[in-house]
Amino acid sequence: LADKLQNTFRKLKGKGKISEKDLKDAMREVKLALLEADVNFKVVKDFVRQVSERASGAEVMESLTPAQQVIKIVNEELVRLMGGTEQRLSISSKPPTVIMMAGLQGAGKTTTAAKLGGLLKKQGKRPLLCACDVYRPAAVKQLQIVGGKLDLPVFAEEGCTDAVKIAKDGLAHALAHANDILIIDTAGRLHIDEALMNELKEISKEVKPTEILLVVDAMTGQDAVNVADAFNKELEIGGVILTKLDGDTRGGAALSVRAVTNKPIKFCGMGEKLTDLEVFHPDRMASRILGMGDMLSLIEKAEQALDMKKAEELERKLRTQQFTFTDFLDQMEQMKNMGPLQNVLGMLPGVNAAALKNVDVDEKRLARIEAIIKAMTPRERDLLDKLTPSRKERIARGSGTGMNEVNALIKQFEQMQKMMKQLSGGMSKKMKKNRGF
Numbered sequence: 001l002a003d004k005l006q007n008t009f010r011k012l013k014g015k016g017k018i019s020e021k022d023l024k025d026a027m028r029e030v031k032l033a034l035l036e037a038d039v040n041f042k043v044v045k046d047f048v049r050q051v052s053e054r055a056s057g058a059e060v061m062e063s064l065t066p067a068q069q070v071i072k073i074v075n076e077e078l079v080r081l082m083g084g085t086e087q088r089l090s091i092s093s094k095p096p097t098v099i100m101m102a103g104l105q106g107a108g109k110t111t112t113a114a115k116l117g118g119l120l121k122k123q124g125k126r127p128l129l130c131a132c133d134v135y136r137p138a139a140v141k142q143l144q145i146v147g148g149k150l151d152l153p154v155f156a157e158e159g160c161t162d163a164v165k166i167a168k169d170g171l172a173h174a175l176a177h178a179n180d181i182l183i184i185d186t187a188g189r190l191h192i193d194e195a196l197m198n199e200l201k202e203i204s205k206e207v208k209p210t211e212i213l214l215v216v217d218a219m220t221g222q223d224a225v226n227v228a229d230a231f232n233k234e235l236e237i238g239g240v241i242l243t244k245l246d247g248d249t250r251g252g253a254a255l256s257v258r259a260v261t262n263k264p265i266k267f268c269g270m271g272e273k274l275t276d277l278e279v280f281h282p283d284r285m286a287s288r289i290l291g292m293g294d295m296l297s298l299i300e301k302a303e304q305a306l307d308m309k310k311a312e313e314l315e316r317k318l319r320t321q322q323f324t325f326t327d328f329l330d331q332m333e334q335m336k337n338m339g340p341l342q343n344v345l346g347m348l349p350g351v352n353a354a355a356l357k358n359v360d361v362d363e364k365r366l367a368r369i370e371a372i373i374k375a376m377t378p379r380e381r382d383l384l385d386k387l388t389p390s391r392k393e394r395i396a397r398g399s400g401t402g403m404n405e406v407n408a409l410i411k412q413f414e415q416m417q418k419m420m421k422q423l424s425g426g427m428s429k430k431m432k433k434n435r436g437f
């Protein structure tokens, strides 16, 4: 496993036995992080259920280092979700092996056709690129340029607008010139439409590709999944190439595409350079996802900071509607234990740390609220003494604030109480239900 994950393991301190609640909280963090990373909702749901099932088994509960066990399971399940092991390109026993690229416009088909040719050439193959995008004016030229940079021959027919014919002629050309690989670049559209699918089907019928590779732009997030699903229903897709994994993509597409189409991701595009194509390694991607946004240290922090006993006590109080200023203060303490709010937010995947600099997390206000509550007597905090004007004045003076602020806090607190009263009936039922895994 990659360094990031190793670090996380090291960071994790041995925790004693963990309760089902610990686990449930951790799973909620995992779930949020995956959703933040743009993973398909249904995929997340299945994933979390799978991990929870395994994690609530004896393997974890009886273990001396349960937190690490949970991470191990999360990692293993991520790898499994992305296909387990690396998947090779299908090579035809009877050359040439015909590879057909399919995908939307701008996904990276033309670039990737050349990249793949370059990769195979390095392995001693003799690839021929075939320019079948007859719609985009400069498409043929583009393939010739990128092919030329890698010293790859490119088959094209000037002026011909029949993509099926070009593909057929390209195949004949490959046979005649002993090219053992034929990579067919095709046209894309901005959206999936019937004309595009029909043309791809026609080409496919004519040249019988060994493998159709679906090129998907990882940066398009949820859309990538829909696109992959649509192509997969129409064509015999053999595998997927995820492009643009180099940007600050959240990696969610990799998880969802594989899970939704059930087709292996074979390669990934890692940059604009023509050498930036890599075999897709599920385990490396899992590490990347786990390392992202420092998700695991967030889970760890949440585990440490939230005192479970206190959380349960709070739940009881909510149910019996005895929420007091003391509880309010407790809650604030717990939040503070997780560190500055800005840091906590920054650990969430998908949250840009730089952008947070502009967010005004009002910690000063929190400090003043705390001061006010601390200036109350214990009886006042527990609502045993009514807060008369003279008491309020004393509190304002004691906390170095003003009457306005004291009144504002009390008002806020009363609103909170009211809200909890309304919620508490339904909430306790739901909380109990959520307990069960």
Ligand code: GDP
Pocket (backbone or CB within 6 Å): 103, 104, 105, 106, 107, 108, 109, 110, 111, 112, 188, 215, 243, 244, 245, 246, 247, 268, 269, 270, 271, 272, 276
């Ligand atoms: P096509 O319409 O599917 O043929 O897409 P192109 O091959 O023309 O690529 C569209 C754009 O995406 C080009 O500017 C490429 O340089 C860029 N591109 C393709 N693959 C990658 C990749 O893996 N990473 C990055 N950063 N850019 C890529």
Ligand code: MG
Pocket (backbone or CB within 6 Å): 109, 110, 111, 133, 139, 185, 186
């Ligand atoms: Mg193209």
